[in-house]
Amino acid sequence: MTASLAITPPDHPLVGRVTPPGSKSITNRALLLAALAKGTSRLTGALKSKDTKLMAAALRQMGVTVEEPDDTSFTVTSAGFLAAPAAPLLLGNAGTAVRFLTAAVALVDGMVVVDGDEAMRKRPIGPLVTALNSLGIKASAPTGCPPVMVEGRGHFGSGRVEIDGGLSSQYVSALLMAAPFGEGPIDVALTGQDLDARGYVDLTVAAMTAFGAQVTQLDHTTWRVEPTRYAATDFVIEPDASAATYLWAAEALTGGSIDIGVPMDAFTQPDARAAAFIRMFPNMPAVIDGSQMQDAVPTLAVLAAFNATPVRFVGIANLRVKETDRIRAIATELNRVRPGLASEEGDELLVRSDPALANPSRKARSRIETYEDHRIAMSFALAGLRMGGIVILDPDCVGKTYPGYWDALRSLGVAIT
Structure with missing residues (x-):
């Protein structure tokens, strides 16, 4: 069992080919x-x-x-x-x-x-x-x-x-x-x-x-x-669209080019709808309805932390009954990254966005609790691509759906220790 992983922000766009696991x-x-x-x-x-x-x-x-x-x-x-x-x-x-x-x-x-x-x-x-x-x-x-x-x-x-x-x-x-x-x-x-x-x-x-x-x-x-x-x-079985969202977001955050072998528009799974919003980064819309792409909401929420303007996620009440209460988990961990960055508002999530966070020299010193939830671990790892000090606790929980996730990031040149 690995207790934690520290992510060092890459000093280059992430470029390469990664094959996501099956759905x-x-x-x-x-x-x-x-x-x-x-x-x-x-x-x-x-x-x-x-x-x-x-x-x-x-x-x-x-x-x-x-x-x-x-x-x-x-x-x-x-x-x-x-x-x-x-x-x-x-x-x-x-x-x-x-x-x-x-x-x-x-x-x-x-x-x-x-x-x-x-x-x-x-x-x-x-x-x-x-x-x-x-x-x-x-x-x-x-x-x-x-x-x-x-x-x-x-x-x-x-x-x-x-x-x-x-x-x-x-x-x-x-x-x-x-x-x-x-x-x-x-x-x-x-x-x-x-x-x-x-x-x-x-x-x-x-x-x-x-x-x-x-x-x-x-x-x-x-x-x-x-x-x-x-x-x-x-x-x-087609590749997993939920897994693909992490790679699409990593590409958007670093200005890179990651070939996953399947075009964004070729997926039949609902979470592939997140691709349209990832393409808009850093100008994602003020409101995103996550009801039909729920497993992609953690990815989009972490991406929204670096957006130019705040993003409110609606239609996500069911995230409270996933592997953990994901609305609460996302808000809590974003606020570890920067106090006041996110808040729960009923069953909605408001991410206040701060483009200034995207500074590799910034030391957040954020130890991210993952709540035994693979999606919290994988989405918050994305924050470590743009800012220093991100540490993911219980990283082995990604084995629930993407056992090779950390190796995939390493293959793109991300230093993970």
């Missing part, structure tokens, strides 16, 4: 869909990180063969169903794995416990449990957070299920991915108009379709899923 969001969707498909599926371009390894381990517990022929591939062989595990599924703080498997284990014949670490046990899952109960699936989470107990019955019922997706689009995706195992068509409907990141539901539907599902969007808030089950397939 965590797509990798964990593809792993689950391959596990539910009869036959052998080959997933290439995949992310190998703590979160995806936890998902793969849970699938192995349920009788699925998951092989790893190289650093960016999984080969998944399944009988087309999940077997009851002998022990609880322990998924750390992997939100996608916990939410997706909470619905998927309803397809098991027997009782399954889905659990996580202490941080995961503070993240809400009540709306998904309520939705499962409405389908006749016995599920309970006494605290409203994991652990969740699900009594699987080998299928997913039929009819209509309503879900409040306001806290997390992952609830909606979880229901959609299990729905092809219905006894008849299943309509998945939002109870309100709000969905924290609709683009991630689009990713889910696209992946489901690739594995043979039939999904029809009946209206803005309702999807119909036919009882087709899944077919094994070979599936290519």
Whole structure:
């Protein structure tokens, strides 16, 4: 374990080529869909990180063969169903794995416990449990957070299920991915108009379709899923857009040119929307709506610290229920960089911006707490590209989604000790 890393601001623009890891969001969707498909599926371009390894381990517990022929591939062989595990599924703080498997284990014949670490046990899952109960699936989470107990019955019922997706689009995706195992068509409907990141539901539907599902969007808030089950397939996973935002921001902060192998406009993941705002730096707009690119907000907020004018982030209430309360964490750590630099205003974040911070000789002496949150660590490392004294505590937490992050910065000429 590395206690801390100190970043020395480079005296040159960052220039070079860095290949981001595969998308965590797509990798964990593809792993689950391959596990539910009869036959052998080959997933290439995949992310190998703590979160995806936890998902793969849970699938192995349920009788699925998951092989790893190289650093960016999984080969998944399944009988087309999940077997009851002998022990609880322990998924750390992997939100996608916990939410997706909470619905998927309803397809098991027997009782399954889905659990996580202490941080995961503070993240809400009540709306998904309520939705499962409405389908006749016995599920309970006494605290409203994991652990969740699900009594699987080998299928997913039929009819209509309503879900409040306001806290997390992952609830909606979880229901959609299990729905092809219905006894008849299943309509998945939002109870309100709000969905924290609709683009991630689009990713889910696209992946489901690739594995043979039939999904029809009946209206803005309702999807119909036919009882087709899944077919094994070979599936290519695109690079992670959230990871790409750090490299785009590093390029913008240093006036560099970093080739990540994929044009900004070629990504299908919602966080790629951040590219438009990064292009505007140092003249980012006064207000940025982060509702549809939530994992990119920490990147944009640190970039905003060096912007010419203040930036207010709105539509980000759900950042409070991520790996940590990211609104509070970002504000607290920006204020370590310079007192008064940021403030929480309700569920909004105001970054007051100070271009004078961009001074390598300035010694901030800021030891950045990362709250076991990979995105806090990676985004605040960007501040160290423009000012001295930035030290990242618990840097190993980046292993959740981007184990090679520090090596990527070093490859561009950043001195990290």
